[in-house]
Amino acid sequence: MTAAAPGAGGLAGDDGGRQRSEPMRSEPMLSEQRGLAAWLPRRLAEEQPAITVVGDFMLDGWWTGSIDRMCREAPAPVVDINRRDFAPGGAANTAMNLAALGARVSVAGIIGADDAGAELRRQLLAAGVDTALLAEHPGMVTTTKIRISSGGQVLLRFDDSAEAVPADALATFAAAVPAAVGRQDAVVICDYGTGVLAEPVRSRLIQTLARRGQDTLVVVDAHDPRPWAGLEPDLATPNAQEVARMLDLRLGNGPGRADVVTAHGGELLQATGARAVVVTLDWDGTVLIPAAGNPHRTWARPATEKQASGAGDTFVAALTLARAASLPLTASLDLAQAAADVVVHHPGTSVCGTDELGRYLESFADTALAADELERHIHAHRSDGQRVVLTNGCFDVLHRGHTRYLNQAKQLGDILVVALNSDDSVRKLKGPDRPINSVADRAAVIAALSCVDYVTVFDTPTPIPLIEQLRPEIYAKGGDYTPEMLAETEAVEAYGGTVTILDYVAERSTTAMVQRIRNGEGAPVPEA
Template structure:
């Protein structure tokens, strides 16, 4: 792997803390820095073509009680493994693909679009007896009415033999290998065996990501990451995950089994509107929260997520930071109709949009009133959050899980100076607000200038007031204000080895990340 996350000079130290020099303008910097790495990534798997046909309905069919759709527009986009490759290319990776398609019109169009995006298709073989998998949606007035799929029931054996022969060269000297197995037969038998053999002795510099409907057959590979969705995880575990936010808690409870069944170093379960859950073999679980669009006929956000996650990890970005970046990329494409990709510039603009997002207390109160009308619970926490580090992100993730809506109240610049001295804050409140707002676990950011957040608490009346550190509720001046209206004060984990003050001092002294003790 390349080294965006391995040195402080690149803006991130080995523990994933954001360096001082990169907190300002971070949103614009990170996707472009990832693109500059030009990571070499190969996508192996099931390639398909998505069709989005739309038209008007003015009459019913004479032969049956069915509407007649007069098709007025036909759009096609690479889907499945091809969509993952397209997203990787759009984010700046050097991408090649390995798979098999037909010689039909769909196969020709798929190869054309991949090549136009700069994807190397030399190892995307054509076979005359194979029907290129297509998934065509018919819609009218923005509503999908029908989808019809076309594919080959049995993959020709000689097609599999050709692909299996190409596998060792395809995966050699890559920063990352993405295996997209949607159960269409392309990765069965010889191809899977050859992939496992070719990657068995891989160096630590080669990241292996498995995105499969059933990741269990790939357990012998020992992948670095597997990325099942909610339905796939439920099937693997033979449990019902349900449809609400409790799905994440269920995934965490069964985390050990997920790791055991998949043989992976980390499992990331994607939960569509509920974000994602990370289950690592070592370390803490981590959540991301989606910012879903309403009534958008979007498809392929999972492919975008896998692509961004792979690229970030291939560049050695810390895993939790990679997840947040991948969630942001997925949030971008769910606001697009059809099957689409998230590119470097668009991801940068999306992250930049979080600048100047701090709301006034009155604006925030109006939003909270609407959330309470939907039965949602509000969590409020506060702090300076001057130089973001892993202790902060862990704490904010914990706070989010206490309720439904997380509000972060930032100390104003003057307030920070009163608390920390004339040399602080390092970053202005506008920059601090932009960085905090970009975290998927944070719903709203506001700023307060009073000695304590008590006036804000009394106005917003959050169901839960969360505080991190070596406090007890009795030590906090805010406790009485919270308990007066029936709220709860909850103290979250204290991370003693994570100190903003110590980090600032290290940077000012020109020191790097501390070396862990043996």
């Protein structure tokens, strides 16, 4: 069982100044939550943030049929359509996902006074989305993308859209902007280049949102976010291809794209004007580039579903919801990755709801593998040419130091295995009052990190027996060690492995954190 899934924050503590008052409850305050848990989607939904989605609203069609003959007029297959499904796409899909995750959603845009527009509005209203500012115009054509498939394979997609947006429609939309985005917890701008957000709409949005207070989050999800740089958005979410076009880069298709993007992080921040840029890398996950702090990665769960679409919209929706509710930025990123992982395993354009996301996260509660079963998985990965990284620790109360070095460990190879000390082992190391969390709970939290592929538990004084059984190519350790100080080094080097020491975050200590909790103290106040 692979534990590759959504992550928890690698740079936790980066709340970006977004704070909301929260009631007393048994669960941690959202602004202090670092890892993912099954209760988190429900807790976020309880916040019910008011979010407006502005931009390009589309209708996706998924038509399926059978192929039994070839066309007489040309060497082309004939598809006998037996099913026609429609789903909101583009900005509408973002709105649908936000509503499914518990937000109070309103939308603003322009659609045609046509059958596609009527179907789009009907589905949005059925999902509880406020469409009062989704204007119909007789001179518009609702953008429609219809995919024809057979046997699970998309054969063709044909698009229908307006050649130009009528000037009077743009003027009316621009006049409605203040009403659309005023007093919202978040605004998502979805600009896919259809012309709906052209002038004067863009200038009015920038002018209006430039006066926003700190309580309004602005996310720009655009094919080219550069025209929105004057808005100074909180987040910009281009994908790898869009970054390549913006910066004139050649990214290729391998996992090294994240390194290239990170190396050009300063240029991306300047080009977008954003406080943080999240670059989505499809099957390679995402990379976060904040204006202050270090980059953070998430890793996606591979999917074989050939007819999935709209995972990027789901990602943006979950990211926006989480940030609007004050979840730290890196934890929000990891939650968004989890939501995207859910929908890529669904056919068509689909949404990820609160309950489904909670069940997905809950599935990692019993994820620790026995050493023998883990060895079989590792053998298969090694046969595919993948390098295994192993690290170990108690991981009793997850904190910034843990997640930072686990993300670093993942980047040393292809497969990351985390070995947890058993409860008895923790008591021997830390004392009779530890661990705070049982090994089952600790395994669930660690397994929910997108950078972690497998979790196992060991009960020996050191992980040497496990190392000798699994023979990882790289043994990683975080802390103020040298390889010579570790008892494990001799065992690793005996079979040709490498020991790597990762960053030590001195200001983060589980012991100190536990003591503050027991003393009823809050986080230490930073020095002036």
